Amino acid sequence: MASPGTSETQTDNRGTGEAVVLVAAASAASCLIALVLALLLGGAGLAQVIPGLPDPGTLTRWGLPVSKTVMDVSAAVTAGLLVLAVFLLPSDRGALGEQAQSYVRAASWAALVWAVAAAATLVFELSNILGRPATEIIGNEITSYAGSVPQGIGLMVVILVATGVALIGRTASNAAGAAGLVGLTLVGLVPPALTGHASSSPNHELAVTGLALHVLTISLWVGPLAALVFHALRGGEQLPAAVRRFSALALWAWIGVAVSGIASAVSRLYTVEELFTTSYGQIMLAKTAVFLALGGVGWAHRRGAVPRITETAGRALFVRFAVAEVVLMAAAMGLAAALSRTATPPGLATEVDAFRNLTGFAMPPPMSARTLLTLWRPDLFFGLLVVVLGGLYVAGVVRLLRRGDTWPWGRTAAWLAGLLTIAVVQLTGVATYSMVLFSVHMVQHMVLAMLVPVLLVLGAPTTLALRALRPAERRGDRGPREWLNAFLNSGCSRFVTHPGFAAPMFVISTYALYFTPLFGSLMQDHLGHLVMGVHFLLSGFLFYWIMIGVDPAPRKVPYLLRIVLLLLAMGFHAFFGIAIMMQSAPLGMEYYGQFEVPWLDSLADDQYAGGGVAWALGEIPTVLVLVALVVQWARDEERAERRRERHSRRGGSDDADMDDYNAYLASLERGSGGRDRQTR
Known part of the structure; x- marks a missing residue:
């Protein structure tokens, strides 16, 4: 017969597991709903089959944004678990604690999901480009796309990086090694931003750098917060110190997301009216509203929960705020994935020449x-x-x-x-x-x-x-x-x-x-x-x-x-x-x-x-x-x-x-x- 202490522990663990599942389910639902609504609003989720033109099919039409969302979320979770283990939780002379090591192992599993989602995204991207169903894509075509086209090369780099993090994460045991995994993960976040549709924007210098900064900062915001919520729900050690450190990181991440978001809007929208009259602008407005709501929740965190985090009531308040923030962040990531599948406004009519196509601006006058x-x-x-x-x-x-x-x-x-x-x-x-x-x-x-x-x-x-x-x-x-x-x-x-x-x-x-x-x-x-x-x-x-x-x-x-x-x-x-x-x-x-x-x-x-x-x-x-x-x-x-x-x-x-x-x-x-x- 189990002792009373053992029974209470099992009950606590079961309650913690149920809470984690509920938070994960609510976040997934929020992300999926935002993604579907934004795809329908932008027209990317609707069939637009023109007779005589190739059509990749419904599987690619919906599979591409879903796989990209899973890729982005799993990458953020990988980064978040590693950041929590290395930088938020206190260490002892460079040695990771038992819980920190468990988070590094969990990050390796998240990285494996990241690699699989990136591989699926590569196949769906190729299907979309060729206009053929994903089930008809053969190996030679995938190899050629991954080795010669910038978008394919970028996704291949992501697959290799994510696989490397998954393998090395099984053996990393000290802070220095895990810090190297953090750096490797951040490197893996950047290639899709540098080779995606932002690179074809007329203001591609601003668009590419803005998108890369956006991906990095939002991943360093969403991922560590999700990991911190999990750490709090399971009654993890050193929560007050981790929360205070994350509060400073979150402020910098919020500023980075704001700056990169403005840069992305400026590089893709030519007039203020396009924010309200185009599907791209409307989805961007919805994402901005979620971002402002996240700023409000973060401000409430800093003013209410963080100063009282050492108290039981303050800890409970932090968990409530953090869960709400994670659900909102999941919606923001769904909107971001839909935005990448939405056509940008055509822009102003300008004379097209070789120099403008190459540089994004007109030939300057004599110096x-x-x-x-x-x-x-x-x-x-x-x-x-x-x-x-x-x-x-x-x-x-x-x-x-x-x-x-x-x-x-x-x-x-x-x-x-x-x-x-x-x-x-x-x-x-x-x-x-x-x-x-x-x-x-x-x-x-x-x-x-x-x-x-x-x-x-x-x-x-x-x-x-x-x-x-x-x-x-x-x-x-x-x-x-x-x-x-x-x-x-x-x-x-x-x-x-x-x-x-x-x-x-x-x-x-x-x-x-x-x-x-x-x-x-x-x-x-x-x-x-x-x-x-x-x-x-x-x-x-x-x-x-x-x-x-x-x-x-x-x-x-x-x-x-x-x-x-x-x-x-x-x-x-x-x-x-x-x-x-x-x-x-x-x-x-x-x-x-x-x-x-x-x-x-x-x-x-x-x-x-x-x-x-x-x-x-x-x-x-x-x-x-x-x-x-x-x-x-x-x-x-x-x-x-x-x-x-x-x-x-x-x-x-x-x-x-x-x-x-x-x-x-x-x-x-x-x-x-x-x-x-x-x-x-």
Whole structure:
């Protein structure tokens, strides 16, 4: 006979299971109802068979949005379970607790559903494109679609990523490994957004980036909340700490969803009236209403439930609010899936030409100072990058000043100047003409790779973050500060900051880009432009961080080696510019050969000017960095000499600089404490 305690436990578990099933059923019903109604409103769910034209059939007509919804929801659940396990629940010196490990295992099952749903979506997408029933699609057609068409390639990447998360999630047992799964999951969310119907929008730069941001932020909002509801219903441990951490994450996610939603509306709707007169606009209005309702529930969370989460009544209030929020989020995801199947408004009648089809905007007039200042490009990615990095840096400085600490104004000026320079070359007419003229593209490249990184490195962002971020409340737990420290001391950080990696990445990748067909391929679409811009920034930042960086780094590179590497880089960049000037055939004709610039005399002359830009703009910053490096070396030697003299007067050994350096390495091993002492 079972004991009373055992009977009560079984009853509690049964009650918890029933509550979870009810919440899941309500969420699924909400999502399905919203999806069906929106499909009927937009016309995508109704049969529109035209005699003589192929028809994929009813199965594809409804199976495609349903499979896409399951794919999006399971991806969000995968991300949510992993985020809950790694970042919301407290850990103990990088080791996951028992419940956290169980959530990682659950995420692996959710990832398996994600992979299967992505495979079904791939088949239905191909059926829709070919206009044939899904049951008639054969293997060779699927293989060809998945390997040659951007939408198919994107879904294939999702399948591979989801399968990888499902397999690796069965063995991950520590916070670092599970954090890697979070990053892998976020990577898997992006390909459909980059290759879907947004890429064909006239404002495809804004549409693609906006949709990718929308998918990422809503998944980091919906998934963790759903996982947190499950954790609360089962009476999980450390719920107050997890709720408080999620509250901060949810606020940032809400802002991201709002910004990306506005960007999507602007990129697809041409007038305000289209919000009310088109099916696409009406579904978007319905989704906006749900989003505003979610904001209201979130505000009630922060004001009512979160401050009282340690109380029994507050916990019950949180569960009620969270369940309502999950049901609303499920409806929003159903509307989003239906929106992707609804035809966008046709837009204004414009003259179609090769350049507009390729870039999304008309051929600009001849370049002048006025056009460089007025023909701005709405690049959402780099615009948000500048705003977010600038805001976080200023917030860190303000926190230090309020605490009574000081921060060198020169570092702040360098950081803000670097961000301003990014805005100049990525958002103004420079970005517009970089898609027309090779010479302007080379200006953009050299500034992003050679000038901006120097300014950002001198801003010492890592030092500021280590000083401004607060330690975790519980010893052994990991907050943002501890995660930053863990990354700085990780094997990945030691590898990418090794001179043997950073220097070749900075120099050789430039040759690999421009003297192969890769340059012409990347110039074809907005994703390629983003990849090049981010690569220029990161490779330059890593190189100059080991050259003149003032932040604490995993290793101290000798000054003589730094000077040798810098001189080698200077020589390679000079030869790169000369090699471009000596090219007999224009580079990147896969891109530039698709249109004509009526006011440009010769592509060869423009390329020759671009080579001169690469030579000049590559050498001038390098010479300045060389001077700064020599000054740093001289000052370091002076400090070392003073330390040796003081140590000698105290009766110590003559090798005081080596003792100090060993102490520095020991402080890095101990973590953030040593870092603060080095930076103050």
